[in-house]
Amino acid sequence: MGVLSLIIKREFISKVRNKSFIVMTFVSPIIFVAVAALIGYLSSMKTEVKHIGIHDESGMFVNEFKNSESYKYHDVSKIDPKILKDSVSQANYEGVLFIPEKDNLKDYEKSIEYVSEDSPSLGFIANTESKLSEKLLRKNLTNQGVDTVLLDKSKIDVTMHLTKASGEETVKGLNEMKVGVGSVFGYLIMMFIIIYGNMVMRSVIEEKTSRIIEIIISSIKPIQLMMGKIIGTTLAGILQFVIWAIVGMILLVIANLVFGLNTSTPSTEMAIESAKLVDIKLYFTEFLKLPLLSMAVYFLIYFIGGYFLYSSLYAAIGAAVDNETDTQQFMFPVIMPLMLGVYIGFFTVMNEPHGTVATIFSMIPFTSPIVMLMRIPFGVPFYEIALSIALLFATFIAIVWVASKIYRVGILMYGKKTTWKELIKWLKY
Amino acid sequence: MKPILQVNNVVKKYGDKTALNNISLAIPQGSVFGLLGPNGAGKTSLIRIINQITFPDSGTILLDGEKLSPHHVKHIGYMPEERGLYKSMKVGEQALYLAQLKGISKDEAKKQLKYWFDKLEIGDWWNKKIQELSKGMAQKIQFVVTVLHQPKLLIFDEPFSGFDPVNANIIKDEILELKQKGSTIIFSTHRMESVEEMCDEIALIHKSNKLLDGSLVDIKKEYRSNTFDLGINAMNPNQLKDFLNAKYQIEDTFFKSLDNELKLSVKLEERSANELLNDVLPFGQVTHFSEKIPSINDIFIQTVTNN
Numbered sequence: 071m072g073v074l075s076l077i078i079k080r081e082f083i084s085k086v087r088n089k090s091f092i093v094m095t096f097v098s099p100i101i102f103v104a105v106a107a108l109i110g111y112l113s114s115m116k117t118e119v120k121h122i123g124i125h126d127e128s129g130m131f132v133n134e135f136k137n138s139e140s141y142k143y144h145d146v147s148k149i150d151p152k153i154l155k156d157s158v159s160q161a162n163y164e165g166v167l168f169i170p171e172k173d174n175l176k177d178y179e180k181s182i183e184y185v186s187e188d189s190p191s192l193g194f195i196a197n198t199e200s201k202l203s204e205k206l207l208r209k210n211l212t213n214q215g216v217d218t219v220l221l222d223k224s225k226i227d228v229t230m231h232l233t234k235a236s237g238e239e240t241v242k243g244l245n246e247m248k249v250g251v252g253s254v255f256g257y258l259i260m261m262f263i264i265i266y267g268n269m270v271m272r273s274v275i276e277e278k279t280s281r282i283i284e285i286i287i288s289s290i291k292p293i294q295l296m297m298g299k300i301i302g303t304t305l306a307g308i309l310q311f312v313i314w315a316i317v318g319m320i321l322l323v324i325a326n327l328v329f330g331l332n333t334s335t336p337s338t339e340m341a342i343e344s345a346k347l348v349d350i351k352l353y354f355t356e357f358l359k360l361p362l363l364s365m366a367v368y369f370l371i372y373f374i375g376g377y378f379l380y381s382s383l384y385a386a387i388g389a390a391v392d393n394e395t396d397t398q399q400f401m402f403p404v405i406m407p408l409m410l411g412v413y414i415g416f417f418t419v420m421n422e423p424h425g426t427v428a429t430i431f432s433m434i435p436f437t438s439p440i441v442m443l444m445r446i447p448f449g450v451p452f453y454e455i456a457l458s459i460a461l462l463f464a465t466f467i468a469i470v471w472v473a474s475k476i477y478r479v480g481i482l483m484y485g486k487k488t489t490w491k492e493l494i495k496w497l498k499y
Numbered sequence: 500m501k502p503i504l505q506v507n508n509v510v511k512k513y514g515d516k517t518a519l520n521n522i523s524l525a526i527p528q529g530s531v532f533g534l535l536g537p538n539g540a541g542k543t544s545l546i547r548i549i550n551q552i553t554f555p556d557s558g559t560i561l562l563d564g565e566k567l568s569p570h571h572v573k574h575i576g577y578m579p580e581e582r583g584l585y586k587s588m589k590v591g592e593q594a595l596y597l598a599q600l601k602g603i604s605k606d607e608a609k610k611q612l613k614y615w616f617d618k619l620e621i622g623d624w625w626n627k628k629i630q631e632l633s634k635g636m637a638q639k640i641q642f643v644v645t646v647l648h649q650p651k652l653l654i655f656d657e658p659f660s661g662f663d664p665v666n667a668n669i670i671k672d673e674i675l676e677l678k679q680k681g682s683t684i685i686f687s688t689h690r691m692e693s694v695e696e697m698c699d700e701i702a703l704i705h706k707s708n709k710l711l712d713g714s715l716v717d718i719k720k721e722y723r724s725n726t727f728d729l730g731i732n733a734m735n736p737n738q739l740k741d742f743l744n745a746k747y748q749i750e751d752t753f754f755k756s757l758d759n760e761l762k763l764s765v766k767l768e769e770r771s772a773n774e775l776l777n778d779v780l781p782f783g784q785v786t787h788f789s790e791k792i793p794s795i796n797d798i799f800i801q802t803v804t805n806n
Contacts (some may be wrong), residue, residue: 076599079701084588281583285644288577289600293571481554485583495514 073290074298081302085269086309095310103321115160123166133171134205139276141194158185165190167198178202201354222382229369249379249420250443255369256415259439260408265375266307267404270300271338271397274388274481283481292481293474300381368455370444380404382466382473387479390488411440433458435465472497503528503652503683504549512542518544519555520707526652526685526700531678533694533715534687535795536704542687543580546656546706549685550577556670562652573602576650577624580657582641582689584629591625594644598732601648608647614645619669637665646677653677654685659693671697691795703799710802715795722793722801727769728752730787731779733758760786 079351080172085091119139123146126132135143146154146166154166165186172178184190208218274296281335286295387400414437418428432442432450438458444451479496480488502525504557511519519541524558526532534542547553549560551567560567562574585593591612598608617624619639627762646653646793653674659667676698678684686694688723702712711718734737743749743765771788779785793801 073600073602080596084585110741165676241627277585280632282577283586284552284579284581285577285583285597286600287552287604288575288579289572289597478553482547498514 074294074301075204077290077295077298077462078302078305080307081273085306086274086305091306091310099314099317099321102318121162123154123158123163124169124266125151126169127170127171130209130306131202131205134201144400148299155185155191158187164188164496169202171252175206175213177324178206189253249444249449251365252419252447253415255365256440259369259376259443260371260412261309261382262307262373264405264406266303267381270303270381271384271388272394273299273303274385274477275394275397276416276480278389278392278484287478287481291479293470296385296474296477298468300364300378301383306379359396365443369443371444372439372441372462374464375435375459375466379435379439379462379466379469380408381420382470386473386476386480386493389477390483390493391480392484392487407434407436408440411437415441419444419448424450430453433461435462500544501528502526502562505561505686506545507551507559507561509545510559510696511541511548511553511555511557517707519548520526521558521760522704522707522709523558524702524709524712527681529678529681529683530698530699530724531684531686531694533691533698533701533795534685534704535689535694535701535799536691540689541688541707542704543656544656546577546579547686547689549654550697553563569578569659570602573648574651576645576648576653577582578645578658580660582661584637584644586630587628589625589631590627590632590640591779593798594647597644601650603648611647611649612643617802618673621642625664634697635663635666635802638662639669642670642673646673650682652683652685654687656687657690658686658688659690660688667733682804684732687738691799695795701795701801705799705803705806710777710799718798719792722798723790724793726774726791727765727767728754728764728770728787728789728791729775729779729785730754730756730758730783731763731783732758733783735782738762743778743784746778754787758786764789764791 095223119142121142121144123144124132124135124136126147129147132143132145132147137143144163146163151168154168157163158166165184167179168183170181170184172181184195184198211218211221275288321369383404387397389403390400391397411431414427414431416423418431419441422428428445429439430440432445433453441461442455442458446455475497476493502528504524506522508522508523510517511520520540520711521539534545536542545571548555548716549567551569552573553742562571565571567791588596594612595605595608598611599605603611613622616625621636621639621643624632624636625638629640632640655674658670662670686698688694698715700712701718703710731739737763740763741751743763747768747770748766750764752762754762756762767775772788776785776788790791
């Protein structure tokens with residue numbers, strides 16, 4: 071144990087003293103805050119008003135379009151369409167909507183045209199189309215003798231009151247919140263593995279290229295060196311994350327005080343405005359009611375299992391090569407499952423947290439640290455978590471064993487370009 | 500003398516390639532032992548096994564009569580052929596770290612480090628990083644970290660390759676001094692002449708097999724051919740040659756000398772050196788007379804050809 075702690079200490083100190091570590095640690099939050107401030111500044115700027123011309127030969131629709139903050143509508147029905155098309159190209163208007171006169175309302179389905187220089191945004195298209203359809207629907211109803219005023223009066227908007235079976239009140243958007251929390255955890259794990267796994271690998275390569283490795287392993291076992299390296303680097307990484315969190319928070323507070331910037335995005339602002347105070351309180355209590363403590367514990371367990379699993383692979387890769395440029399061929403199979411985990415997390419877990427795909431990938435040890443963490447906020451049966459953790463740690467032990475074999479042989483190999491076949495041969499030494 | 504290290508029937512294979520084929524050695528306490536053989540003979544494989552970096556497929560190794568186990572690393576100092584240090588670590592910290600890995604306390608390591616730094620007059624390097632040192636300076640540090648933990652057994656793999664002549668000499672002297680103090684030293688090299696003068700015992704390894712081992716003097720005695728180099732300023736060289744030819748086996752030879760005398764190598768067979776001297780004295784002034792002692796290199800080549 072004494073030797074291991076010596077190695078951990080050295081690895082930790084050499085990482086923390088490294089200039090790039092210091093620069094990364096203190097400059098990254100500044101860059102992050104600067105970017106956040108920039109985004110905040112940009113989104114708080116008024117968007118340019120776009121002018122839309124409406125050439126409505128039927129005269130039926132032109133009054134349906136009301137000016138808004140971002141769009142101003144102009145009735146240009148009296149101007150010749152040909153001239154209008156020219157003026158679009160001269161950019162007087164963002165675009166012009168051409169509505170012909172049709173006797174049969176059904177004919178409007180395909181005959182309305184929007185001409186613009188740049189492609190319109192999806193939101194604008196959907197909005198305009200729904201306005202036109204709505205108008206046509208009403209017109210159609212009136213034609214068939216339905217009193218649309220009465221229809222409007224009879225409309226009843228339902229807002230469901232969400233209550234859990236246990237009788238507690240709950241709020242909408244909880245699923246999004248759960249996905250958000252899970253995603254942050256999953257994403258953190260992936261980032262950590264990639265950044266610090268690479269650091270472990272570089273440190274192994276450094277020992278190989280500086281040729282000190284043989285002196286070290288004449289004193290200690292290679293697996294002690296490998297584990298010490300992984301743990302020492304992890305501690306340095308955790309320190310970096312803690313510093314980031316603290317510095318980031320301080321800088322955000324300062325930025326808020328100095329610039330008075332509103333860092334919340336307009337959409338959440340609106341959502342909060344529309345939500346009643348009671349709802350905000352509910353969101354908060356719901357957030358607190360998420361299994362936060364157990365999530366933190368699981369985060370730690372999956373973090374340790376996943377990180378050790380991958381960084382022993384990184385250490386083995388480092389041992390198998392002579393320099394960093396040779397690592398490429400071995401990198402892809404390591405990065406791929408990580409990426410897969412994140413994508414499955416984002417696309418599958420969000421829609422179907424307990425679906426087959428999500429469940430399977432939360433069992434596979436190479437993706438489980440990411441996928442399972444994203445699933446946990448939705449409530450996963452304990453036996454599934456237990457199985458997944460058991461699989462993760464069994465694989466972790468197997469991988470550490472394999473990696474340490476490759477490591478043991480690899481660190482003494484020089485000048486040979488290593489192939490996959492070679493690596494498998496090393497396992498038998 | 501009681502052996503400090505005993506290698507018994509060690510076999511090591513890498514895949515289907517045999518690196519060591521049933522090697523047995525006994526290294527006497529307090530000796531300088533030369534592990535000699537060409538590149539790829541298996542020397543480094545054996546040394547790595549002694550250092551417990553790799554493990555034999557079969558066979559045992561005893562250090563001080565005990566089966567080799569992890570706590571023995573403390574008693575072994577190893578300077579590998581592929582050597583280096585952490586480039587961005589400070590000299591002092593690095594030496595302390597490596598000594599602590601060997602299992603000695605920080606205070607003890609500091610004391611030893613001070614001794615060596617004073618001895619080699621490199622005390623002011625403590626806070627320098629290795630990358631700031633010249634290659635020669637780094638070589639001295641390399642030596643210090645090898646001996647810092649006062650090991651009983653010192654192993655040097657190709658010790659003088661890569662060392663400049665000045666440092667090589669300093670280190671040679673330091674090694675001999677360590678031997679005086681009771682350390683046992685193993686040299687492994689393919690440049691046999693470089694360690695011949697320092698070795699008490701040798702083992703010759705060739706193609707994973709041990710060809711021969713034993714005390715250097717005994718081996719040389721065994722391989723001596725009772726041949727003498729003779730230098731003589733003869734009044735009539737041809738007459739002398741004819742005379743000698745009748746009685747002995749002679750050959751022209753070459754050795755360095757200041758005169759332009761006749762140089763012969765004479766094989767005595769069963770006769771004595773004095774008889775030869777008496778025979779040649781009447782022919783002129785003898786300038787050179789010495790027994791031709793076979794070099795390790797000669798012995799090696801002879802053994803390989805015989806096998």
